[in-house]
Amino acid sequence: MSAPHAESDDPDTGFGAGVAQTRLLEVSPEEFAENYWARKALLSRGVGDFTDLFSAAAVDELLSRRGLRTPFLRMAKDGATLAERSFTAPAGVGATIADQLDDTAIWRQFADGATIVLQALQRTWSPVGEFTSQLATELGHPVQANAYITPRQNRGFDDHYDVHDVFVLQIEGSKRWVIHEPVHQDPLRDQPWTDRRSAVAEAARRDPVIDTVLQPGDCLYLPRGWLHAAQAQDEVSIHLTLGVHAWTRFAVAEQLVQDALARLREDPEARQSLPIGVHDPDDVVEHVRKQLLAVLDEADPAPAFHRARNSQSRPGPLGPLAQQAAADALDERTMVQLRESLAPRLDAPRLHTRVGWLDFEADELPAIQRLLDGNQHPAGELGLALAARLLRAGVVVPATS
Incomplete structure (x- = not known):
């Protein structure tokens, strides 16, 4: 018999006096977990200086010196995403791949009001990578990071919701955020806001639950599904969005069913063809339902859960x-x-x-x-x-x- 397992980043025990408490929240971890996590928005004022994680200098280095390619960057203006060819190009001898970032083209689009979105910063900027790794360990859910750099008095995206929770960290400048409650509670990853455009647009015309300007050092937490739109104020705004891709009971159910089906396919009776001329499936359905319930009792989603969890986050760097x-x-x-x-x-x-x-x-x-x-x-x-x-x-x- 195997010994009880030990795990160093157990999601039930890691949330405490870590980066969430010391850098993101003005409430205790216990209060956040009980009253805010996956329930409602939380605005934390002046919780810290985030410039050790990211800055304007980091933006310029990533865009002009790192040789990034799509999809590590996208650009948007007035609610529309720009075509990649409008800000990418080959980079000369030995670097002729056509989807590399063109810093001149990016500058021109930015000067014309487009928002720069640096995606998956946990892979390209080590301070952000280390921070998201710590936060993911504390929360027990995978975390990724994007940076949004918006010209003064501009916005990149219309009212929408995300299918992951977010922590918004205001780095430089200021940005007005208008928040509305969900039109679809706890959306899954295949239930984007574009499936509910009309409901989102209608909800955005109502009175918001939060209408505020984030200043450097402020942090805003939004559960998945909460509607939001943001506009830079009188200067360039830089903020980090930490996306928390929360595990759900539905995801565990999917893995439970997948394991059950894998067991059922090994049952010779389940693989048998139905009789010729079957027109009424009721008897067959009832029999298969009993078979499925039997293998569900034996199914174990834990291995698939651990494999999926491991695949959605990366290990620390190794030289x-x-x-x-x-x-x-x-x-x-x-x-x-x-x-x-x-x-x-x-x-x-x-x-x-x-x-x-x-x-x-x-x-x-x-x-x-x-x-x-x-x-x-x-x-x-x-x-x-x-x-x-x-x-x-x-x-x-x-x-x-």
Whole structure:
């Protein structure tokens, strides 16, 4: 029998005195979880300076020096998304791919009132990547980040809702936000606002529940489905949107049904053809319903849940050359640590992580348990052979300091 599993970023236990409390919320984590999470909007004034995460200088570097390609950027003006060809071009000898960002074209569109949207910043700007990784671990839900850079007195998008929760962090300038309650509560990822354009437009004509101007250091939380529109004020506005792609009971139900169907397809009776000339399916439906209920009782969505959860977030960075150097110079004094954001789950003798799974001998499990505390450990404490294996697998990395 396997031992009870241990997991380092359990969504039920990680939310406390972390980045959410210290940088995003003016209420306690307990009050946020009970009264606001997935329920209603929360405006937190002056909770901090976010310029260590992102800034105007970061925008210019990403657009002019990093060689980004679509879909890491899109542009919008007056509610319409601009064609990619209007701000992309090849980048010269050795870089002839046509969808690279053209900083001159971007500047011209921006000067004409278009909003710049830098997408998936958790992949392209390390301070944002580290922050979103910490927040995702605390919340137990995947987090991604976009930046919106809007010219003065302009807006990029009309009233709409998102299918994920958001934290809006005002970085520079100011922006007026007009918020309305949902027309469709808790939309799923395949239920976008464009399916309800008329209801959204009608709701936007009513009195808002929030009409406010965000200043630098303000943070606005919106559950998925809440309508919003925003317009820059008298200067360029830069804000980060942290999108929280919340797991739902429906998602778990999908995985439960998928596992049940996978079991049913192994049943020879379920694979049998129906008789020739079947016109009334009632008897067949009732029989299949009983079969399906039987396999649902046996179905286990946990493996699929963990696989999906792992695939929607990335592990912490790993430098291949630093990893090789550590492996080559490994001795008992070499300090190593668990790689960040691995979502490790020990179901002895197997360790599941975002980079795969490993099985261990019984005498190795105490060292693995110690490793899961997240602290730095000398390789000799783990055992040189075990430390070398973990380095090769990308589960541990050289200690940072």
